[in-house]
Amino acid sequence: MGKNSTHWADDIAKKILERGKKHVVATGITPSGNIHIGNMREVVTADAVYKALSDTDTDTDSRLIYIADTYDPLRKVYPFLPDDYDQYVGWPLSEIPDPDGCCPGYVDHFLNPFLKSLDNLNIKVEVFKADEMYKNGDYNEAIKIALPRRDEISEIIDRISGKSSYSSNWNPFNPICESCGRITSAKVIGYDLDEETVEYSCSCGHSGVASIQGGGKLTWRVDWAARWAILGVTVEPFGKDHAVAGSSYDTGVELSKKIFNYDPPYPIPFEHILLKGKGKMSSSSGVTISIEQMLDILPSEVLRYLIIRTKPEKHIDFDPGIPLITLIDEFDGLLEDDRLRELSQTKSSSVFFARIPFGHIVNAFQIARGDFTQILTVLKRSGYDVSEEEMIKLRSEKAGKWLETFAPNSVKFSLQKKIPDGVKNLSSEQKKALLHLSGYMDGKSGEEIHDEIYKISEELNIKPNSIFKAIYMALLGLKSGPRAGWFLSSLDQTFVKERFIEASDR
Ligand SMILES: [Zn+2]
Ligand SMILES: [Zn+2]
Incomplete structure (x- = not known):
């Protein structure tokens, strides 16, 4: 892409600015497991649009926020969890202990490495945790609006989604049962708006009273729409599954307008990232590459580039084998003033123009058996400028990790000390x-x-x-x-x- 053609993020920013100059770009993920490269697309897409908004017009006031759905229930015992985690199925994630015992809780265990990766990717977000928002009372007004309008909300969801799963005991609010701890099995049987409480009866046999402040959460279609109004969201990218007819975005639009009296955000539906040979990535299947693993083998700017070079509506194939080398070289070949390079920029990429093909770094790594001084010697012998030592070091670390993980055998070799x-x-x-x-x-x-x-x-x-x-x-x-x-x-x-x-x- 040349300097004069426009990038999709700039096109989107232009459309968004027609709606006003103050924007909140929202992104969010349920931290139920390792946050993987597929999820990454949402955050990088949001960040690209946020940066484009900031670049387009100096009068704009934009924020980039990240909402972690920490009050969502644990759906099942995922393959990466200990068997005895069946006791927590149905519990809000925020209330579950860390399966590895190294962090204060389940959420931190999966969310913290992700937030660290965001920093590597030069993405600065304001983080909101859903459980804290509920506990702080941020949702109180929305819940008090939703409770008395149960039938209207149910009608909207049924009509638009084409489902009729909302029976007479359906309620937009899911209380947490104080006896079994689950947020998935207690039903609202009455409420008191002045006291801000709901009465519930749970399938475990317990009945009780819960505060609307932290004692439960809105069902997710209603939660999503309520959140737009609560946080003033004006732009939101989401996976295309949420964008098909009858999807949660469609129900969200009507719920937002009719129930919460708020204009829904500008939607940016995006396609999936397909890992070669593994298909659509999902954190519940267990076969995934986490973002941290990706950043072990790909320079952060190249990971951004992988996502930013493709329009959101097109799917991305990612092959961590040989094509990874091509991808890195393609990024390094971008001109300094290329918009793609600008939007892909991270701290580490701003200085690197040494142009050593990644395949050569991979070979040098193997010739030198990973010894960095030797790597520099090898590269120098073949005529490369090695003055940008820090960058070469970063790249050779990626090369080493790649050789350990995704590199095919055809690129691996070791110099034989004895004659074969x-x-x-x-x-x-x-x-x-x-x-x-x-x-x-x-x-x-x-x-x-x-x-x-x-x-x-x-x-x-x-x-x-x-x-x-x-x-x-x-x-x-x-x-x-x-x-x-x-x-x-x-x-x-x-x-x-x-x-x-x-x-x-x-
Ligand atoms: Zn941990
Ligand atoms: Zn219960």
Whole structure:
């Protein structure tokens, strides 16, 4: 994308500004498990629009808020939870202990690493926790509006969603049962608006009275609409599942207008991120990549770029194998004034223009066996400017993690300290080629070595490929490896020379 074409975030910002200059961009996720790369799209999309709003007009007053649905119930014992967590199914997440015992509670355990990742991604949000909002009384007015208008609310939801699940004992408010602790099984049987309490009866057999302040929560379709008014939300991205006809956004629009007397926010429905081979990512399935894992292998600016380069309505394929290298190189190739680069910017990316292909860092990492000083030496040998040490360090850490996790075997190698036995099977032409190279390489660039290999192949009347194979066998004990010219130029020349002479003599 060039400097003059507009980015989708700027297009959206323009439309939003037609509605006014004061904006609250809202985003939120239920922290029921590791918050994964699929969820990330919502936050990055919101942040891109928020930044575009701030860039477009200096008079705008915008906020970016993040609401964690901490008062939602635990739906089931997820695969990552201990079996005895069945006792907490139905409890609000905020009331459940940390399964690993390292944080004050369940919510912190999954939310805190996510908030740290947001910081890495240069996303600054004001955080709201739903349980605190309910306990602080932020929802009191909305609950008092909703309780007497139960039938009207139920009619709106049934009519728009096409469901008829709202029976006579349905209520927009779900109390927490003081006996069993669940927020999913007690039904409202009466209320007192002056006392701000509800009477309930629970399927566990208990009946009691709960305060509307913290003693329960609105059902989620009603909660969502109420929240818009409470927080003054004007813009909200959400997964496209919430945007289909009859969805929670549709019911939210009417609930917001008719019940809470508030104009619903500008919607930004977005498609899913599909992890190659794994399909739609969902935190309840257990097969996911968390955002922290993603940030281990992808530079934060590239993770932003992955999301920001695609319009929200298009799905994103993410393949953490070889295409990850292409993605990083593509980002590094963006011009300094490219809007995509601006919107993808994080703290660490603002200075890096060294342009070392990520694949070369991956190879250098393996040649140097992860030793950073050696990595710098290897890169310098192949002609790269290594003055931006901090950035190269960050990138080589990602390379190391990637090699441990998602890198396919085809890119992995290790320089063999002892000459591999396989060299015995090399043909006499292959051995001649190695001997020739041993006398040629000193001080030559990768490209020169590459050209020389082709020249030798003509002279010896063998295929270049058979020389490549001889090189990989002598150094790696493999039939394939990194691009040969570059690879040879990046190695210690004395070592290679001796190895090739030794190999040609076997
Ligand atoms: Zn913890
Ligand atoms: Zn109960």
